[in-house]
Amino acid sequence: MLFGYSRGGTSAIKLANMLGRVGVTLNHLVVFDAHSIFDSRTFHLLYDNVLQAHNFFREIREALDVMAGGEEILTGGAR
Incomplete structure (x- = not known):
């Protein structure tokens, strides 16, 4: 299991890709x-080595002064 928050989230995605390159699930x-x-920049999973991946995020919409958020399921695959 690998967790990352903020810049650490980007690092977690990069690490997952590095592990995928050497065949680690x-x-x-x-x-x-x-x-x-x-x-x-956005980062994507490049390999199919992650069985379940979740990205929790928030968006700040300045014009409306509202904070919205959500979750997306990340998918991988050789590109």
Whole structure:
């Protein structure tokens, strides 16, 4: 099981990809508000080594001054 929050979420996704490259399977990957350290890049799972992956996030909509959030199921696969 691998968890990551904020920049650590991005690192968890990168680590899951590195483990996938060498054939290691993860049962769970959970990230909370993952984002890039340097810019607004997004990161994706590149291998099918993660059995269950969840991304919990929030969005701040400045024009409406509201905070919304959600969950998405991450999927992997060779690209």
